[in-house]
Amino acid sequence: MPESFGSRLAGAIAAHGRLCVGIDPHPALVAGWGLPDDAEGLRRFSSVALQAAVGNAAAIKPQVALYERHGSAGLAALEELLADAREAGILTLSDAKRGDIGSTMAGYAEAWLGEGSPLSSDAVTVSPYLGVGALAPALELAAKNGCGVFVLGITSNPEGQRVQHAGGADSAAKRVVEDVAAWNLEHGSTPLGSVGLVVGATVGEDIAALGLDLAAGAPPLLTPGYGAQGATSADLRRDFAPVWDQLLVPASRSLLEAGPEGMRDAVLRASEDLA
Numbered sequence: 444m445p446e447s448f449g450s451r452l453a454g455a456i457a458a459h460g461r462l463c464v465g466i467d468p469h470p471a472l473v474a475g476w477g478l479p480d481d482a483e484g485l486r487r488f489s490s491v492a493l494q495a496a497v498g499n500a501a502a503i504k505p506q507v508a509l510y511e512r513h514g515s516a517g518l519a520a521l522e523e524l525l526a527d528a529r530e531a532g533i534l535t536l537s538d539a540k541r542g543d544i545g546s547t548m549a550g551y552a553e554a555w556l557g558e559g560s561p562l563s564s565d566a567v568t569v570s571p572y573l574g575v576g577a578l579a580p581a582l583e584l585a586a587k588n589g590c591g592v593f594v595l596g597i598t599s600n601p602e603g604q605r606v607q608h609a610g611g612a613d614s615a616a617k618r619v620v621e622d623v624a625a626w627n628l629e630h631g632s633t634p635l636g637s638v639g640l641v642v643g644a645t646v647g648e649d650i651a652a653l654g655l656d657l658a659a660g661a662p663p664l665l666t667p668g669y670g671a672q673g674a675t676s677a678d679l680r681r682d683f684a685p686v687w688d689q690l691l692v693p694a695s696r697s698l699l700e701a702g703p704e705g706m707r708d709a710v711l712r713a714s715e716d717l718a
């Protein structure tokens with residue numbers, strides 16, 4: 444059996460800290476970096492962002508949508524980034540938010556977690572709207588290949604609440620958290636589970652309100668919202684204190700806005716802020 448993703452992630456956090464560098468080639472950022480908004484521009488953008496992250500962060504998180512804008516040429520740039528990151532020894536978490544019925548989910552799983560697949564990543568984000576059970580092909584392939592899956596729990600955007608909080612004390616979000624805990628408890632949760640949750644840094648106060656037990660099954664917690672969306676390290680320390688060791692904190696625009704020359708320093712500052 445390969446080393447589990449939970450174990451690999453815990454090792455990466457111990458070695459490089461809990462920052463995850465988001466690589467989001469928004470058109471305005473690409474232009475601000477003096478690059479053309481085409482596949483070649485994305486390639487150069489990704490390469491500089493990767494170099495800023497290597498050795499200074501636990502993982503990178505490319506935002507797949509922003510590569511998909513350029514069709515197959517954009518995805519080729521993403522494939523190159525993933526290969527370069529693998530070569531550099533930094534974990535890759537592709538933010539693709541995939542989700543479908545089980546038989547189709549198997550296709551997504553092969554694409555993002557399959558051994559030797561062009562877009563193969565260490566982990567991928569998935570949506571549980573069709574049921575956590577429908578994600579089984581991804582969870583199973585991840586376990587087989589030593590990869591990880593991050594399931595949307597409570598997201599950082601204000602619009603998420605209407606769906607995710609639905610059900611009150613037995614909310615949709617709570618059921619997702621419970622299903623992820625059950626999977627990790629059955630398949631391994633030491634030092635961390637290999638199935639994680641996305642829990643927005645901006646909605647940390649909702650954890651208690653919804654009665655979410657984020658410690659059960661030790662899911663890694665990806666907490667978008669730190670930086671550009673307004674959440675601070677103080678917010679994270681207040682709301683996530685009992686599960687601090689499970690945190691993988693992504694930041695994209697707040698690092699990328701520093702530009703190609705300033706990005707490495709921005710990464711170092713954020714990493715220090717989260718230490």
Ligand SMILES: O=c1ccn([C@@H]2O[C@H](COP(=O)(O)O)[C@@H](O)[C@H]2O)c(=O)[nH]1
Binds near residue numbers: 694
């Ligand atoms: O709940 C969620 C889930 C995913 N995201 C993604 O994270 C980054 C955040 O970027 P910033 O520039 O650091 O705000 C982006 O790729 C989102 O699609 C999220 O924000 N919230």
